[in-house]
Amino acid sequence: MTERKGLVVAFAVGTLCVAYGGWLLLTSRRLADVPAALWWLAGVLVAHDGIVAPLTIIAGLLVVRFIPALVRPPVQAGLFVSVVLVVASSALVLGLGRDPLNPSLLPLPYGRNLALLLGLVWAAVLAAIVVRSARSRRRPRDEANPSRGPQRWR
């Protein structure tokens, strides 16, 4: 009963906040803001749900198909961290916000720094692979109970 009340309150508060945000968005003093913002709001959704997510699934299927089970988890981990680093740094690496009059803005060699971080990540992946293969040689898989791999698309 109280839970239901909580839901009703949350729904009311949420509706008010969303309505306020929508009102702020649609009553922008600069008229050009409104269509541009709406395009971008739709665009980020399409970009993720229509492009990034399917590509992730395809990449996942390719990894399962072509990367041997022994090295698969470290490779998957490396790919995830790499994608995160690239997404978070791409605007800096491209450097399109640079201003020749203001060298204190984006002052670092971001391409080099990203490469350095990716190098560290894949060095860690390599180390994990070495550790795993050493372990698997010492302790062969229990044949009576082979763990099934992930289900594929049927």
Place this chain on the structure above:
Amino acid sequence: MAGRTRPPVSLAAGLELARGLEGRFASRLRDPGVAARLGIALGLAFGVCFLTGLVSHFMQHPPFGLAWPARPVAFYRVTQGLHVVTGVATVPLLLAKFYAVYPRLFRWPPFRSLAHAAERGFVLVLVIGALFQVVTGLLNIARWYPFAFNFTTTHYAVAWLLVGALVVHVAHQWRTVRDAVRVPLPSPDSGETLGRRQFLGLAAASSGLLALVTAGQTVPGLRPFALLAPRRGDIGPQGVPVNKTAVSAGVAGRLRDPAYVLRVTGAVERELVLDLDALRALPQVRSWLAITCVEGWSADATWEGIALRDLLDRAGARPDARVRVESLQRGGAYRQSYVDPPHARDPLTLLALRVNGETLAADHGYPCRLIAPNRPGVLQTKWVSVVEVLS
């Protein structure tokens, strides 16, 4: 998408496909326990971003009669630094969470009831809002604007959309999450693909890594790790970063005008008209203060100049007066700022003529700039020419 031999051609076959779609995502990472834990982390992160963002918004647009305190000196530095670092750190959490719940997009039937439709509507707003805030935020700190809308106002509006949808989503999922986190994640996962625990650990570690390589733009001690920070507090003219240059503010041609004077006018007993020599002849005060940008970076510096309250006393202003500080800039949103009594009377607040032992560089506001504690950088007006005491 599916590896069927023939694509469905009829509507019935299409519906059949849709019905089965949600169940066909195979990864074990798409798991309620994983989604719940990521959801908690994201809810907390967005909560921090929203509250710190509100602080920044209301500091720049104080609602009726609110005068912010000048202390603690580093308050805004902490809140805004946290805002940007937390926002950057949500990238892996968001990608991981969307990965875990993506199949839910294909639920069939899409709406079971009106309430269910409303709930899914809020989730749509939540997903859009989260993506929009993080993407535009990342672009803004990199100063790249591939969009026509004003970043500041739009980012603020969408923050309300996001937080509203978040409140509803949290209330809806409260029970599910509570039950899901009570069940420990299965261990050990089979070693053939990434396990659930490993995936969560990875998302957390990636968040920490991004925070570490960004935070150096506001935490001096982390500067050595600031590999992906858009700024560094020690890089810039006179060892201080610049946001708006004299050229981009359109004042470069007028700074060195020998006729420059600072006027103190308005509700005063004596108007003051001070040229540079007169300013330098007044008692000089030193303040160790950070300049803190709304984009999340900050930099400490030693500023020297005239304490604003000394200047106001000299002109005979009332101690509780509000002050308007005006720049040589002819336009722009930040050509003037208001200084409320807590800041105007604070002994640290200066009209600075020097920084780090040198005469202010043009880009730092030569001949004279405002610098005050606990105040966003955009309100630390540069190239000051008028101090108007408001009645």
